[in-house]
Amino acid sequence: MDFHSFNESLSQAEPPKQLSVPLISLWYDGKGDWEMAHDLINDRTDQASAHIHAYLHRKEGDPGNARYWYRMANQPVYTRSLEEEWEELVSTYLTTVT
Numbered sequence: 001m002d003f004h005s006f007n008e009s010l011s012q013a014e015p016p017k018q019l020s021v022p023l024i025s026l027w028y029d030g031k032g033d034w035e036m037a038h039d040l041i042n043d044r045t046d047q048a049s050a051h052i053h054a055y056l057h058r059k060e061g062d063p064g065n066a067r068y069w070y071r072m073a074n075q076p077v078y079t080r081s082l083e084e085e086w087e088e089l090v091s092t093y094l095t096t097v098t
Helices: 003-009 021-030 034-041 047-060 063-072 082-096
Strands: none
Touching (some): 021 047
């Protein structure tokens, strides 16, 4: 699946079956369901989930918690727009986690 297909799938009621949990989290966030996105990765300890967890807390407006999760993901704190970060996360994890 590529970014365009992922983005188009947001019009569906359910995420595509082949997506990893981190990508399903981003899918729900892309649909505006922050709670579901967070619930999916909240108890996961892998780096991809920690990276997405950081993004979600940055989006929530909790920079301290976001910084913690960026450290857990071994990633720098993202400073550009939330939209750009979402797109980069989707593109990155479509190629590395699926």
